[in-house]
Amino acid sequence: MSYADENGGVTAVKAPRLLDQVRARLRLRHYSLRTEQAYIGWIRRFILANGKRHPRDMGAAEVEAFLTALATDGKVAPGTQNQALSSLLFLYREVLGVDLPWMETMVRAKRPRRVPVVLSRDEVVRLLARLDGQYALMASLLYGAGMRLMEAIRLRVKDVDFARNEICVRDGKGGKDRRVPLPQKIHEPLRQQVERVKVIHREDLDAGFGAVWLPHALARKYPSAPRELGWQYVFPAAQRSRDPRDGEERRHHVDESSLQRAVKAARHRAGIVKPATCHTLRHSFATHLLEAGQDIRTIQELLGHKDVATTQIYTHVLNRGGMGAVSPLDR
Incomplete structure (x- = not known):
């Protein structure tokens, strides 16, 4: 990225890092700090799990594999798996602006209906x-x-x-x-x-x-x-x-x-x-x-x-x- 300065020259401007773009978009949409930290954490894990490849170069196969690994290897709860999916949905839709049909077919983990613990x-x-x-x-x-x-x-x-x-x-x-x-x-x-x-x-x-x-x-x-x-x-x-x-x-x-x-x-x-x-x-x-x-x-x-x-x-x-x-x- 570059722009013309006041002397007619061209000055290079370093594009913001992907996670900084995600953070800025979350704050623009008034997400809470806790949600921001959670989303940033999941997106970082997704990138690291795929050899630091850029999300633009990945698709349904990588997302499904990541979510499957969370359930089978990480044994995370359905709510945690759904949070990871929401993080990736936000990344592709709101930050990268990528309209991917396969995102609509992603199935969220079914959360079991449990009776809450209650004290006498x-x-x-x-x-x-x-x-x-x-x-x-x-x-x-x-x-x-x-x-x-x-x-x-x-x-x-x-x-x-x-x-x-x-x-x-x-x-x-x-x-x-x-x-x-x-x-x-x-x-x-x-x-x-x-x-x-x-x-x-x-x-x-x-x-x-x-x-x-x-x-x-x-x-x-x-x-x-x-x-x-x-x-x-x-x-x-x-x-x-x-x-x-x-x-x-x-x-x-x-x-x-x-x-x-x-x-x-x-x-x-x-x-x-x-x-x-x-x-x-x-x-x-x-x-x-x-x-x-x-x-x-x-x-x-x-x-x-x-x-x-x-x-x-x-x-x-x-x-x-x-x-x-x-x-x-x-x-």
């Missing part, structure tokens, strides 16, 4: 009792409000409404907003957490920092917003760090893996043998609401499900035995 009320109490500080508060939000892991981690101060006893979940799965209940039991701990955020934010401002990352170019539209208290994360990281998107030093939210490790350790200390994770608390929220007689449409709204069929999976784990039937042994 007693198990939830035992689990939460083994957590301390902000980990106990975050886990209480997952169970008490039915929030997803990253929804709780990314919660901003402005989205907690103590007066109305509700939390506004912004940009949830599918880019949707919704409102969920704020449990009375965690009002005071959450207020104390917000006060702690105020102190940390004031110290960052005094040090010449205090700006937080904002989505969708809001920082350009509202230049003062990144330094406002309302936009700060309710659960900030202990240290400031460099943002991988633009290199700016900011205070990000706490890393989600720290809560995942804390919940796993608490599960062991509580003597719970079920393979419970952070998402199990969300499953338990929905199931316990159903057990209490809450209608399924309301639960669908609280969970942010697009289709009520997704919510109906919880009807299969109600505390009534298999399919609600009474075992003949108990008769």
